[in-house]
Amino acid sequence: MGQPDTRHDIAIIGGGNAALCAAITAAEAGAKVIILEAAPKEYRGGNSRHTRNFRCKHEAPLSVLVDSYGEEEYFDDLLQVTGGRTDEALARMVIRQSEECLPWMEAHGVHFQPSLSGTLSLARTNAFFMGGGKSLVNAYYRTAAALGVEVHYNAPVSHVALDGNRVTRVDYDLDGERRSIAPRAVIVASGGFQADIDWLADAWGPPARNFLIRGTPYNRGTVLRDLLDQGVSSVGDPTQCHAVAIDGRAPKYDGGIVTRLDCVPFSIVVNKDGQRFYDEGEDVWPKRYAIWGRLVAAQPDQVGYAIIDAKSANLFMPTVFPPIKADSLPELAEKMGLPVGAFMATVEEFNAACGDASGFKPMEKDGVATSGIEPAKTNWARPITEAPFYGYSLRTGVTFTYLGLKVDEKAQCRTESGPIENLWAAGETMAGSILGKGYLAGFGMSIGTVFGRIAGAEAAQHVQ
Structure with missing residues (x-):
């Protein structure tokens, strides 16, 4: 292998949003930067390729964002999905700095568009990337190239050597x-x-082998395990992750955001035994959609089935795979492999528990609820009666895990003996420092952008 190459000031391991924000920031500060990306060029960008938006605090209309979205409301939204399992100081830092990130992103080649139809009123909270995450990644790579950042693709890191x-x-x-x-x-x-x-199965047990990985197949945690084995401080629970319910027909890896199903609030969801198991109407998807991956994971064979009728067929984002369609509910059950008798009993019990649906409002929580059944459906509860009927199989789709490297407000890593003077972390590999459980739509990009910029600035200051 010879002597190590010493030409570069800063090596960045990874090639997604956080890595690129760090690379650009460090290069603009005068550092010589190299990016080591495990994926080939055509798959560069990690999970950032599959993102659509960035959650952003703002006190007044900002770019494509309307009205305002203050720190307290943003933090309250985060508390709802994490159940309080968050580092408040770091979370609030991300929230505050997100406001200055959006114009920074625009200045570095990212273009935004008004929120997509069918995304349940995100125009105030989330700025959508024109062209999606892949366009964002490509814009950042162009900016990095212009700054002289060197990039190696197909370059998986096997070891980061620590000496004290x-x-x-x-x-x-x-x-x-x-x-x-x-x-x-x-x-x-x-x-x-x-x-x-195998690592997922070690954490979750055998059911994890039935999970689908909706993100990149290149995030295998090699560097994370290497550093943890050397005593770098960790954060997070290995069983906690961003896990959503996705179309059961999605590929094992890299299906991306298009495999997510947004129909759950307007459906009933049953397991393979034809039984409902959770309140489908608890909240709109930006706040509660990430819980459904874990709920499905707890069901037999880690599978669920979302059932809607013709009334709800056009109330959510179109799906990449067409639903299973039938002219009757028994026919739908047969097509989906569900026990017809148990399924029909569940639907009939649900329908009988639905009351007056005149207040139905698909774009907000409407209080149209069931009565007398468990689990209740607390919003958007309308009987499943109008043919044709549609069904989707649901599987657990894991985006990223929350076990990671513990960092401080400067993105610096540490061991029990103190800070590691020249090691920082950003993005999903440290997101467990803020996300104890659950997920808030667009917040991963906020964490990656804020901490990527901090890590780049701190590393550049160190080498100078």
């Missing part, structure tokens, strides 16, 4: 050849471990 409180070397593979570099600073932005099914 310093990183001394980074080992990686490139074109089948083992290479080594000795940068003056390192930023880890290589995501979680969700693509390593």
